[in-house]
Amino acid sequence: MDCKQTGEALPANDVTTHRSVLIDGKNLSLRQGTGVASYARSLCDNLMAMGDDVHILYGEDISRYPNPEISFFDVHAKRRIETLPRLVEYVRGILAPPLPWALDFANSPLVSAYSERLPSANMYWNAPGLFDYPRGLLTRGSFASVENVMSATVAHWTYPVPLKLRHAANVYTLHDLVPLKLPDTTLDNKKSYFNLLQRIIEDADLIVTVSTQSKRDIHKTFRIKDEKVVNTYQDVQIPETLLVESEENIAIALRGLYGLEIGNYLLFYGAIEPKKNVGRLIEAYLASGITLPLVIVGKDGWLMERELYLFNRHQKEREPRIIRLEYVTRPQLVYLIRGARGVVFPSLYEGFGLPLVEAMLCGTPLLTSNHGAMKEIAADAALYVDPYDVSAIRDGLRKIVKDGGLRAELVSAGRARATDFSSENYRKRLAAAYGSLKLTT
Incomplete structure (x- = not known):
């Protein structure tokens, strides 16, 4: 731009x-x-x-x-x-x-x-x-x-x-x-x-x-x-060495570090606080029937207890599908972004939203909110949902997981859009x- x-x-x-x-x-x-x-x-x-x-x-x-x-x-x-x-x-x-x-x-x-x-x-x-x-x-x-x-x-x-x-x-x-x-x-x-x-x-x-x-x-x-x-x-800057790393090396790293398979998980990253809408995201994911793991990367923020209520209850299940990582290095985060089937970021409000551009730059399909600056930043390179509507987030998660054609369109549009923030x-x-x-x- x-x-x-x-x-x-x-x-x-x-x-x-x-x-x-x-x-x-x-x-x-x-x-x-x-x-x-x-x-x-x-x-x-x-x-x-x-x-x-x-x-x-x-x-x-x-x-x-x-x-x-x-x-x-x-x-x-x-x-x-x-x-x-x-x-x-x-x-x-x-x-x-x-x-x-x-x-x-x-x-x-x-x-x-x-x-x-x-x-x-x-x-x-x-x-x-x-x-x-x-x-x-x-x-x-x-x-x-x-x-x-x-x-x-x-x-x-x-x-x-x-x-x-x-x-x-x-x-x-x-x-x-x-x-x-x-x-x-x-x-x-x-x-x-x-x-x-x-x-x-x-x-x-x-x-x-x-x-x-x-x-x-x-x-x-x-x-x-x-x-x-x-x-x-x-x-938005990501070192070129991380962007050109082979998928084979990323797959090996994800499997060895986190037990994840490339292309077979959803990723959210950001502070665990009400603005990021993690509570509704977790509720929508659990209600979606999606079997792919949801990976949440982020440190504890303010008022995080209510955001993680369902997560903490879910962890008591025999085979929990939500993985939380409080901290990862910058290279590890880029690997996680590149290996995800989609980055999901239904924040209630952002002034800019770094994860949006980082996902687009990495060639990863993006689901985000139709509030705040998200539509302005991502333009036609994201699937938008109402962040206050759990059912809308649920349906969006299902679509980003199942619709390969949509994902391909979002990846193409995202790479083009990311150049505006060079x-x-x-x-x-x-x-x-x-x-x-x-x-x-």
Whole structure:
């Protein structure tokens, strides 16, 4: 999908504009990845490919004494104030935002091992407790203003945080408005969340979002000029080595790792939470009579107990047909996607929906919801169901399993549709968005 299709104008000379961009590491620092973390990694990779300088700012509770590398990479460390220097930093953080300082990992052999947390960048920075500090600032009517020690011209916050970088253009990505659109599916304080977004919208130089649906929702919920909200979509990257791996090797891996036969299971992946609609999916699957296993990949999320009620009861049967995997590596997930008869993702609402494009890119038939941004993203490359109707999901599952002609059509349409979310197209949209900013030099 190019800029003409999305309605965003591309400045003719902006591709060559050089910027110094700060990206927040709030989600990148998580031990298990999220969709926002994937977005941040992709953003870093693409900005680097566009020739921009990229700085990543973490908020890890670590000290620079004697060596920050020890604490940053020690996943077993207990985070607590235990030395005088850290106590000084902690007290300073109460009074004002912590001052970022450089993390020098140039000679560390761990950088490649922890590439999920350390994507491509020119420099890494840390400000201990940065993303915890601003709690309560909204009640005082102000954001935390972060010192621009890295001399960035743009700060791109990939998640709504009450922070802004001094002497820079501040861009915020709002992926969706799930807490406000589906208030019963999250544990957020909805009033605080609304106030946070309201303040971000007032102060931001630009709001970036990832679908026309999300842009429409933002305009319906908040009073904001149309040109201040830009839909860039996002790119979806799967290493070529995983996409060209032979079916024989995938079949061997699936059988050895999970006892699964290629083409003979259905796959859902995502966090186990109400928005993902796992409870209705399980109910529809159990009512369908399908004998192929349903594989559910995803970590526990909020309010997951009710989503897994039928799953837990089903596990007591002699031969349960539902397999749950809480965590798999990225290569293993790609193997699971490529080996599935279909990816089933009847989410209640998505701002974008990474599994949609990943399934299409892998050449796997897709069943998804007709709500949120799903129809916009998948277009004619998916079988759509009403996510609130268990019988509709049940019938959709039967169709995706039994109708080989339909699956072939979806695979063909999916491969074509996935090209719209290439890195090349994403960089054009990103350049257009950044080109609208007034940058200080």
